[in-house]
Amino acid sequence: DAGVTQSPTHLIKTRGQQVTLRCSPKSGHDTVSWYQQALGQGPQFIFQYYEEEERQRGNFPDRFSGHQFPNYSSELNVNALLLGDSALYLCASSFQGAGNTIYFGEGSWLTVV
Amino acid sequence: AQSVTQLDSQVPVFEEAPVELRCNYSSSVSVYLFWYVQYPNQGLQLLLKYLSGSTLVKGINGFEAEFNKSQTSFHLRKPSVHISDTAEYFCAVTQLRGSSNTGKLIFGQGTTLQVKP
Numbered sequence: 001d002a003g004v005t006q007s008p009t010h011l012i013k014t015r016g017q018q019v020t021l022r023c024s025p026k027s028g029h030d031t032v033s034w035y036q037q038a039l040g041q042g043p044q045f046i047f048q049y050y051e052e053e054e055r056q057r058g059n060f061p062d063r064f065s066g067h068q069f070p071n072y073s074s075e076l077n078v079n080a081l082l083l084g085d086s087a088l089y090l091c092a093s094s095f096q097g098a099g100n101t102i103y104f105g106e107g108s109w110l111t112v113v
Numbered sequence: 114a115q116s117v118t119q120l121d122s123q124v125p126v127f128e129e130a131p132v133e134l135r136c137n138y139s140s141s142v143s144v145y146l147f148w149y150v151q152y153p154n155q156g157l158q159l160l161l162k163y164l165s166g167s168t169l170v171k172g173i174n175g176f177e178a179e180f181n182k183s184q185t186s187f188h189l190r191k192p193s194v195h196i197s198d199t200a201e202y203f204c205a206v207t208q209l210r211g212s213s214n215t216g217k218l219i220f221g222q223g224t225t226l227q228v229k230p
Binding site: 042043092094096103 | 156203207216219222
């Protein structure tokens with residue numbers, strides 16, 4: 001049983017560019033969340049998708065957007081990249097319901113130069 | 114709003130010694146509590162979680178944590194650490210919506226556990 005898978009694992013972008021990160025949730029999971037983890041910091045919640053809709057959003061600008069597909073996979077898009085967007089982006093999946101465990105992928109390392 | 118404070122940024126300890134990583138949280142509503150571990154260049158792995166019931170929770174790799182509602186704490190302990198336990202440890206909370214987990218985790222800043230031979 002594959003866990004949460006993310007792609008790409010590493011990428012380098014230039015300021016002002018746009019990036020798309022992808023996530024496949026663990027089998028059976030219907031909820032996908034994205035987190036940003038800057039170096040030396042704890043992960044910060046960006047947003048959550050369930051039933052192809054954004055259900056919750058953290059304190060991130062509109063440059064950060066996402067999508068969930070019918071097969072529950074998800075994309076994170078970041079426009080007009082800033083140097084401060086350099087971070088590890090983590091995808092997490094779970095099944096909606098009380099107390100269900102949230103599983104994380106290995107992350108995508110984004111470096112903005 | 115919820116917040117999590119991990120009281121130690123780094124904890125050095127010798128192999129086979131006991132260790133405690135401290136976590137305090139703040140929330141006006143009921144929460145679930147979690148500890149995750151992150152090995153270098155990897156994602157997060159769940160160590161243990163507290164949902165309800167017994168306040169002493171046992172997790173993987175010999176770790177356990179105790180929920181203390183009056184002190185709003187959820188400290189992580191291990192009686193004897195190994196070199197392989199060297200990693201970053203994160204305490205996290207998630208708010209309940211009714212009886213369901215909202216799925217939004219609020220993390221602390223992390224504690225680096227350094228196990229020395």
